Amino acid sequence: MFAISDPWFYAAAIPAVFLVGLSKGGFGGTFAMLGVPVMALVVSPLQAAGIMLPILLVMDVVALLAYKGRADWRSLTIMLPAAILGIGAGWAAAAYVNDAFVTLLVGIISIAFVADYVFVRRGKTTAPGHNMPKGTFWGGVAGFTSFISHTGGPPFQMYMLPLRLSPQLFAGTAVIFFASMNAIKVVPYFLLGQFDTTNLATSTALFPVALIATLAGVRLVRIVKAETFYGIIYVFMAVIGAKLTFDGISAFFA
Numbered sequence: 001m002f003a004i005s006d007p008w009f010y011a012a013a014i015p016a017v018f019l020v021g022l023s024k025g026g027f028g029g030t031f032a033m034l035g036v037p038v039m040a041l042v043v044s045p046l047q048a049a050g051i052m053l054p055i056l057l058v059m060d061v062v063a064l065l066a067y068k069g070r071a072d073w074r075s076l077t078i079m080l081p082a083a084i085l086g087i088g089a090g091w092a093a094a095a096y097v098n099d100a101f102v103t104l105l106v107g108i109i110s111i112a113f114v115a116d117y118v119f120v121r122r123g124k125t126t127a128p129g130h131n132m133p134k135g136t137f138w139g140g141v142a143g144f145t146s147f148i149s150h151t152g153g154p155p156f157q158m159y160m161l162p163l164r165l166s167p168q169l170f171a172g173t174a175v176i177f178f179a180s181m182n183a184i185k186v187v188p189y190f191l192l193g194q195f196d197t198t199n200l201a202t203s204t205a206l207f208p209v210a211l212i213a214t215l216a217g218v219r220l221v222r223i224v225k226a227e228t229f230y231g232i233i234y235v236f237m238a239v240i241g242a243k244l245t246f247d248g249i250s251a252f253f254a
Helices: 007-024 030-039 045-067 073-093 099-121 132-149 153-163 167-191 197-223 226-252
Strands: none
Touching: 007 030, 007 045, 007 197, 030 045, 045 167, 045 197, 073 132, 073 153, 073 167, 099 132, 099 153, 099 226, 132 153, 132 167, 153 167, 153 226, 167 197, 167 226
16 A cells, blocks of 8 residues: 655645645634645545545544534534534545536535625624524535535635634534534545545554644634634635635536
């Protein structure tokens, strides 16, 4: 069992895993969406996804231990059941759904959400309460897009960001939500042939980067002020939304 030896792969993979680790540690929110696209610069997107999932599972374990169940459980009880259904729908539709369409859709939604915050909701001082239909919808979308194109972050944040939880509570909720989804995705990914010995060996070689980055993310959440924390998430949500929109449009005309 031999890992990928191409140095150009690691030139892309190490920064990608580090950014994902910061996100899995609770810092940066949408950083996790950069992992597969950055790796896909040097390997196929399918292989990048197969390499990244075991790394995500290791990051999840580290983050779960760090946050020790600190989460908004009401959000999880609303969103997780719908996310599981979304994963099932993604698995059933994997052979039929156009990845470019999903990428474009998530990108446009992300940009619209950030624009709504900047121009409409930024001046509001009160957070809305929980909303079962809204949370169920965005949870389902997060599960579906996470399975199809690893873009579950923006739909999750559509529901979570307006709640204005403390950074640690927001991060802990995200950790449990995505750890649960990643664990559920293992079986369908295996059945779709996403794992092989080369990918697993390469994932193992990148585990130390994943560990360091996840712990760094946990640390940053604890020291960064809430206003700065949410500002960073909105900025990166806008940037990634723009990238996804561009990628989606480019794929349609490729």
